[in-house]
């Protein structure tokens with residue numbers, strides 16, 4: 530299914546193409562049509578499933594069709610628990626709505642309210658907010674929610690965990706009864722269920738499968754190898770003959786470019802796709818790959834998200850991801866539709882903690898392949914390069930090269 534089939538306004542379709550989105554994610558596919566009809570939505574889905582577009586596109590669509598900006602009233606409100614999430618949502622809405630002229634604003638605590646108030650006074654259609662700051666500004670009469678048409682509660686279970694549920698309930702008393710509500714939560718503890726039954730009217734329920742279930746048809750293995758031998762090992766695999774079309778994941782754009790150079794030097798026809806390449810260059814690489822002209826595509830996670838390639842024979846995790854869910858997403862690109870797929874991961878000494886996290890998530894040990902020609906020699910990590918999985922990485926920030934809107938993919942660990 531394509532976004533086009535969802536009956537979205539053309540300004541939105543244009544922005545989605547520019548974002549590199551090719552097709553709606555499962556939650557988007559299921560939520561957008563009923564949301565466009567004005568139905569309430571109850572979405573049970575975890576981080577990384579594409580919830581933002583699932584609610585933002587119907588909101589933008591409605592506001593485009595029904596432009597009533599003269600009043601300068603807030604028409605849609607999105608409540609989310611943290612400043613980071615609020616910023617991410619705001620940036621996504623700005624991106625999806627860039628051709629619409631719709632005005633968005635984000636407010637959160639911990640910073641001066643003054644610029645936020647100034648922006649609110651100029652008139653805002655869509656407001657993204659954390660509960661505390663919204664409550665404050667509403668009590669100062671800087672936010673008027675009386676004309677609200679659409680209300681979104683994002684990450685409801687985390688609101689509960691973080692102790693914001695009282696503020697949320699208070700805010701709900703300030704908005705009109707007659708409205709559309711979209712409610713998202715990764716889990717449904719009883720207190721959340723109570724809230725659902727209070728604030729949603731005959732909602733469409735949508736659940737998307739947790740990512741931790743890796744397809745059983747995928748054969749997974751890991752090779753322990755030193756960082757500076759990884760490209761040699763990859764070349765050995767690619768030249769071994771029984772490898773079809775392969776997607777190779779690197780952590781950074783720079784890493785992708787460097788690897789492609791090595792592969793080409795070794796006579797392997799490879800291309801990189803990542804955010805620094807133009808949309809045209811990415812599209813060209815993709816169609817060459819699809820037609821079989823090039824066998825190897827080297828991608829960063831971000832660039833790979835929007836692409837859909839069938840019949841991929843191998844996924845190589847050239848760098849192991851620090852977010853275990855990312856591993857599941859990556860290898861899910863092979864072994865589609867019951868086809869057999871193979872995932873080969875390269876793990877150097879510093880990445881061992883990541884491997885452990887991954888195995889914990891998927892609930893099994895990944896088979897170790899120790900029959901390759903570049904066994905690990907470096908067995909200890911210098912103290913300064915140690916990876917702290919709890920507080921994320923210090924010395925090797927995997928997001929260092931990611932664009933701003935893609936920062937923070939990992940949900941804060943629950944207490």
Ligand code: ADP
Pocket residue numbers: 549550551552553554557575576577578579580581582834835836935
């Ligand atoms: P969630 O709120 O469920 O955690 P997000 O809405 O933040 O998920 O989306 C996660 C990532 O996936 C973002 O980087 C977003 O740009 C990207 N994304 C969302 N939908 C699509 C799509 N249809 N195609 C490609 N990338 C997408």
Ligand code: MG
Pocket residue numbers: 576580581614683
């Ligand atoms: Mg989200």
